[in-house]
Amino acid sequence: MSRTDCSGNSPICRGCICEFNRLEEARFWARIMQEHALFIKLGLPCDEPDFKEEAQDLIEEFKELRERLDRASRLCGDLLDDLIDAVKDIIKFKAKLLRLLLECKAEPGSNYPLLLDHIRREAMHFLELLKSPVPEDPLTMLLQQEVFWLRQMKEHIEFVIHLLDPSERELIEDAEDFLKIFSRLLETARDLESMDETRPRHFNTVVRFTQTVINNTIALRDFKAAAFELAKLCELLSIVSTPLLLDHIRREADKFLDELEVLLPEVRRCNSTLKCD
Ligand SMILES: [Fe+2]
Ligand SMILES: [Fe+2]
Numbered sequence: 690m691s692r693t694d695c696s697g698n699s700p701i702c703r704g705c706i707c708e709f710n711r712l713e714e715a716r717f718w719a720r721i722m723q724e725h726a727l728f729i730k731l732g733l734p735c736d737e738p739d740f741k742e743e744a745q746d747l748i749e750e751f752k753e754l755r756e757r758l759d760r761a762s763r764l765c766g767d768l769l770d771d772l773i774d775a776v777k778d779i780i781k782f783k784a785k786l787l788r789l790l791l792e793c794k795a796e797p798g799s800n801y802p803l804l805l806d807h808i809r810r811e812a813m814h815f816l817e818l819l820k821s822p823v824p825e826d827p828l829t830m831l832l833q834q835e836v837f838w839l840r841q842m843k844e845h846i847e848f849v850i851h852l853l854d855p856s857e858r859e860l861i862e863d864a865e866d867f868l869k870i871f872s873r874l875l876e877t878a879r880d881l882e883s884m885d886e887t888r889p890r891h892f893n894t895v896v897r898f899t900q901t902v903i904n905n906t907i908a909l910r911d912f913k914a915a916a917f918e919l920a921k922l923c924e925l926l927s928i929v930s931t932p933l934l935l936d937h938i939r940r941e942a943d944k945f946l947d948e949l950e951v952l953l954p955e956v957r958r959c960n961s962t963l964k965c966d
Pocket of ligand 1: 811941
């Protein structure tokens with residue numbers, strides 16, 4: 690493909706579809722939602738049986754939805770409506786618990802307020818995908834995803850640091866190095882997203898930045914995967930309620946990488962003067 694064909698004005702880019710498979714998205718996020726409900730339940734203090742029951746109901750609701758999603762070939766009709774209702778329910782539940790913690794009206798157990806906000810944000814992101822699946826232009830979409838996911842990745846590192854036993858000094862130090870890197874990447878992503886409001890015809894820096902994001906996210910994904918293996922083998926000292934939490938945050942890193950893999954070539958083709966793939 691020639692350089693001119695890569696211009697953002699070419700018909701191929703005007704009709705550019707950074708199409709995500711909605712059913713696959715829903716399967717991914719429904720599992721995440723089910724696990725969030727489990728993490729909340731495990732983190733609740735033992736004198737909160739009503740909240741534990743509410744969390745259990747959500748676990749079962751998403752379990753059933755996941756079975757329906759596995760059997761479905763399209764995401765529409767009752768399945769979509771039920772999924773939207775369930776996501777709204779879990780958003781309300783997370784927000785209610787967080788609000789009670791902020792008002793000092795409930796014991797936190799081991800649910801950090803930031804963790805509740807983090808998983809509330811993920812649920813809202815999922816709801817947004819279910820309600821408005823049509824993507825905007827690839828550059829805007831890439832920057833939106835980077836700002837969203839880099840914040841989540843940064844917070845994963847913060848949770849890991851606070852859940853590891855203080856004697857796990859080397860792992861904590863590795864995590865602190867990641868925290869510095871991801872805090873900086875998030876700040877840059879926010880800057881670039883703001884600059885993109887001027888609608889540049891090409892923005893090559895985003896391509897270079899995204900490559901850096903990919904390389905660092907691969908390293909972070911590997912760190913999370915290694916921590917999960919250690920926890921499974923009972924070789925890790927921490928107050929993580931279940932090793933599944935480490936696998937959960939590893940899967941979210943892989944999801945971010947999958948999205949970057951789809952979006953980066955589109956941005957390179959439509960929003961940069963760089964060589965096409
Ligand atoms: Fe999550
Ligand atoms: Fe997360």
